Amino acid sequence: MEFGVSLPKRVLWTERVIELFPIGKERGKVSFVVVRLVRSLCFFSTFWLTGFLAITIDGVTSDSLSLFMLQMPFFCIIGFMVFTISGWFRNKWNWFFNWTRHILKLSEPEFGRFRDKLERFINSFFPCLAIALILFFLNMMPQLDLLYSKLFLQPLVFIYWWCCMIFMFALFVATMIWMIISLWIGTFLTFRQPLNLTLSRRTSRKFRPLALWSLKASLLYFMVPAIIVFYESIQRYLWGTILYGTIPYVAIVSFLILIGVLAFLLPFYNIHRALVNLKKRKLREIEEESNKLIQESNDTLAKYPTGDSRDRIMLITSRLVSLHAKERNLREADEWPIDPTILVRLTGLVLIPILTKIIVTLLFLMS
Numbered sequence: 001m002e003f004g005v006s007l008p009k010r011v012l013w014t015e016r017v018i019e020l021f022p023i024g025k026e027r028g029k030v031s032f033v034v035v036r037l038v039r040s041l042c043f044f045s046t047f048w049l050t051g052f053l054a055i056t057i058d059g060v061t062s063d064s065l066s067l068f069m070l071q072m073p074f075f076c077i078i079g080f081m082v083f084t085i086s087g088w089f090r091n092k093w094n095w096f097f098n099w100t101r102h103i104l105k106l107s108e109p110e111f112g113r114f115r116d117k118l119e120r121f122i123n124s125f126f127p128c129l130a131i132a133l134i135l136f137f138l139n140m141m142p143q144l145d146l147l148y149s150k151l152f153l154q155p156l157v158f159i160y161w162w163c164c165m166i167f168m169f170a171l172f173v174a175t176m177i178w179m180i181i182s183l184w185i186g187t188f189l190t191f192r193q194p195l196n197l198t199l200s201r202r203t204s205r206k207f208r209p210l211a212l213w214s215l216k217a218s219l220l221y222f223m224v225p226a227i228i229v230f231y232e233s234i235q236r237y238l239w240g241t242i243l244y245g246t247i248p249y250v251a252i253v254s255f256l257i258l259i260g261v262l263a264f265l266l267p268f269y270n271i272h273r274a275l276v277n278l279k280k281r282k283l284r285e286i287e288e289e290s291n292k293l294i295q296e297s298n299d300t301l302a303k304y305p306t307g308d309s310r311d312r313i314m315l316i317t318s319r320l321v322s323l324h325a326k327e328r329n330l331r332e333a334d335e336w337p338i339d340p341t342i343l344v345r346l347t348g349l350v351l352i353p354i355l356t357k358i359i360v361t362l363l364f365l366m367s
Contacts, residue, residue, distance in 0.1 A: 010123045014086040014175060017043065036087055040080045047165065048072065054161035074231055075169050078224070082172045085220050089179055092213055093122065093186075099209060105194035118189060122182040131174035136167045180221065180263040183214075187267035191274040199279055199333035207271065207337035215342065218264045218349050225256040225353040233360040253353055264346055271337045279330060286327045293320050 021039040051072065097115050104111060187210075197203065297316045 010119045011090055012086045012123050012175065012179075013125045013128065014083055015090055018083055018087070032087065033084065036084050037080065040076075040083045043083075044076045044079060047075070047168070051161055051165070054158040057157045072165075074227075075165060075172075077227060078169065078176075079172050081220065081223065082175050085176065085179065085217070088220070089183075089217070092217075093119070096186075096190075096210070096213070100190055103196055103206075104190070105196040114193065118186055122186050127181070128171060128175045128178045131177055132167065132171040135170035135174055139166060139170060176221070176224070180217075180259070183217065184263055184266050188270045191271050195274060195278055197275075197278065199275070199282065199330055201329075201332055201334060203275065203334035204337055204339050207268075208339070208342075211268070211338050211342045214264050214267065215345055215349070218260055218346065221260045221263070222257070222349045222352045225253045225260075226356040228253060228256070229353045229356045230360060233357060233364075257350055257353060261346070261350060268336070268338050272335060275333075275335050275337065279333060279335065282330055283327060286323050286330070290320060290323050290327075293323070 018036065018039050021042045023035065023038050023042065025035065101111060104114075106114060197206070293316050297313060297320075300312050300316070
């Protein structure tokens with residue numbers, strides 16, 4: 001799907017929300033980002049206005065205002081990233097289906113049914129909602145004391161708004177998590193289908209477009225721990241506050257990095273398993289055919305030598321030589337769909353949060 005094409009029938013909930021603000025056309029890469037930014041600002045402006053309205057109705061307090069100003073920038077940054085990534089995923093999933101159409105050994109009706117089921121799965125709202133509810137309650141439980149001591153002493157309007165904002169933030173994070181999970185599961189289910197591939201030492205080149213797609217998705221994902229590191233550093237140096245303890249902070253960032261690495265590698269590991277199984281099956285077929293030819297050659301040699309039998313032996317020998325060459329090429333064929341250069345780039349993405357921490361620290365030391 002190219003940028004600017006009408007919205008498909010099955011899309012993530014974020015696409016439905018962003019289409020509520022029909023401002024501009026997403027017809028190119030630059031206009032896509034600009035239009036997404038404008039539409040996202042419209043959406044988040046609604047949250048800002050409702051938040052100010054809730055504070056105004058309840059009466060402005062230092063606790064509510066500081067909490068509002070502390071949470072909203074982080075909420076808007078994560079939300080804009082999710083809106084952008086979901087639109088990018090919408091377009092790239094269509095490319096993925098067009099690309100795999102020539103790799104899978106499925107008829108047109110079979111591929112159409114498979115694509116329809118997979119699209120319903122990856123665009124489902126219920127997994128996002130389930131993950132968001134879990135994140136929401138996990139986030140609210142440690143803050144019950146804060147709610148009781150500060151927020152519960154205020155009128156209920158701001159409390160309701162604040163809970164809605166926290167849940168919306170959890171829904172954004174859950175949507176990003178689901179996009180990563182659906183990428184892995186979708187790739188896994190796709191390459192469990194019969195493959196229409198010719199194995200060779202250049203097999204990994206056929207999967208390079210998929211690897212580059214995954215790298216771009218990983219780049220967007222690794223911006224999340226980088227933003228957390230940046231935000232935490234700003235809090236420490238400018239306001240002297242700590243959002244998390246040192247151990248939870250390191251654990252959160254490390255966990256996000258680990259999830260990002262696994263999310264990138266696991267789909268390719270499943271492709272690796274599919275290639276290994278395909279390679280074993282092809283080698284087994286060659287072995288069976290070779291055994292048949294050897295048996296046929298032995299049966300022919302057991303007979304009296306005639307001109308026909310000698311011609312038959314020569315034909316069997318040439319077929320055995322051909323099978324041996326095919327077997328040698330198969331054994332040398334790639335079993336991994338990614339090459340070392342892709343792994344080097346992935347390592348660079350992993351270093352983004354670490355470099356962010358180093359750069360922010362150096363900037364504050366120099367100031």
